[in-house]
Amino acid sequence: MEPAVDVLIVGAGASGAVVAWSLAETRMRILCLEQGDWVKQAEFPSNGRDWEARQFGDFSISPNRRGNAADYPIHEEASPIKVANFNGVGGGTILYAAHFPRLHPSDFRVRTLDGVADDWPIDYRTLEPYFAQNDRQMGIAALAGDPAYPPKDAVLPPLPLGRTGVVIGRAMNKLGWHWWPADAAIGTREFEGRAKCVNLGHCIAGCAQGAKATTDITYWPEAIRQRVELRTRCRVREITTNETGMASGVIYYDAEGIERFQPAEIVVVACNGVGTPRLLLNSASSRFPRGLANSSGLVGRNLMFHPYASIRGYFDERTDGYRGPHICAWSQEFYETDRSRGFVRGYTYQIVRGQGPVLTAMTGMASGRIPWGEGHHDAYRRLFDRSAGMVSVCEDLPEAHNTVTLDPALKDAHGIPVPRISYTLSENSRRMLDHSMARGTEILEAAGARDIVAEGPLAHAGWHLLGTARMGADPERSVVNPWGRCHDVKNLFIVDGSLFVTAGGVNPTATIQALALYVADSIKQRLANLFD
């Protein structure tokens, strides 16, 4: 048996890194177990001529496609939206676009304002200092003064608008609609030893420059300097409990595949909205027959993605193409509820630059705009380096029938049951997607685009895994309390996207990390009576 640690964190991604860093100052003995490994910047696709091809291989966003040693399969046939993730130090931040919006004040009061779903037990003001702290730690590029948000500071200068931002911005102004340079976790100048962005343009396959703020180069180096131990290639199978119903540690497989038991005083789960319910459900025992921390029956329920639509057009003039961070601006014109649109809640547009040569061919041939055979080259040249558009990030509402469960048959390389996703797109989300495609088409028409293609939901865009262990004051209607502690197990905490009560219509990483800072702070403030 390993020596006991004070705090055991499962997962070294966006939220696990934050908790490790924040708790390090307590001088407790902290250990993090991560199923993946460190990824070197020299290994990212942008280093080679096959930079586009590898995003469909070992750097695919789909764990099922990637199939690396760190990955576990996901049974997702019963979902039109497929999971995107990355398993390794840094987690999903390794392959994220570094688009960094916060939830809005209204996102925490959905029931009160719009009569749907539930209010969060905390509000924007609670998280505001943690948003700001996280922005400083990650180094967020932004332009202050966005009218879609309460005032917030910019840490670094904003990303360049580029030709894409200008052409879409002009169209938005013509329509009188909101747009703004996107907050981005990308170093627009050297920051805290991290390099300046040189517009490699391939953020979502890893940043070879090291300018993208991923937690392996932001939080982890500082946490490790403060003696947090990070053990990689260690896959946790289950959380164990003792006779008093408290978590006693975890059983995991080390890098050699040897089963080990790691005792701990506090266990923090940071495995994302799919990995966390998988682990809790696989930790069922005679004391917790429905899975750990699951007296509410809500572990694995209310899975929310953000259904995405893509709206892309082509221009006679050259756009930014494959150069520069993919997302340059956002619009939140349709973010807040307006029932006349036929749905509640809303969405964000991410304004996206163009595509590389391979993606141009793939999307152009898929849409029929580039033919097979005769005419291929002329058609291709009408599209290459001339595209721009947007994706809409639509708010999904929590529905109990959208679930993560344990697959009864399929197991990973260590014999652990894999997660099974069961998800249907709601009518509200469908209407929102349709609205976003129609308005997006209007924007591109106003911008002078031709050959406009709109499609949604995008199948391979299940980036945001939310809601499967939600927070709340009522133990019958939530899994964790308002500061991240499981109602059922008083030394077990959850800090990832599972906590979300509602999804908002924005990418969640900024909010996940702010929540993790808030939970860590709550632990520090209550150390004397943490388990009361």
Place this chain on the structure above:
Amino acid sequence: MIPPSAAHGVPGADDDAIFADIAASLDRDFDSVRQSIRQLDALAGGAFADRTADERQAIVQQFRDRYPALAAVLVAVVVRCYYRDDRVMRSLRMELRPPFPLGFEVENGDWSLLDPVRARGKIYRDA
């Protein structure tokens, strides 16, 4: 799928070097490509490669109509290699290098475009 073009100065995807790259890079798509070839042979009632060009074109169209997912895989494996070939990249006026370490230039843009957005004022809801 991608024929040569004298006008654009590019080879076809059946060029020896490109085809070798495709064959060597099938990787995760190996099984799907093998399945595609079997289906093409089945539609041809024998070896697809032995049919005339016109016949092959008609068979390919049938294949694309019946097996769109497999056809998409074929497109992917071909274009992933074709659109990194030096001759093709030159024709597109792309530099023959990976993005890192030099990166690219992106124009900063006209920030005054945001003036009307600012002038409109707050659009978020208080809560």
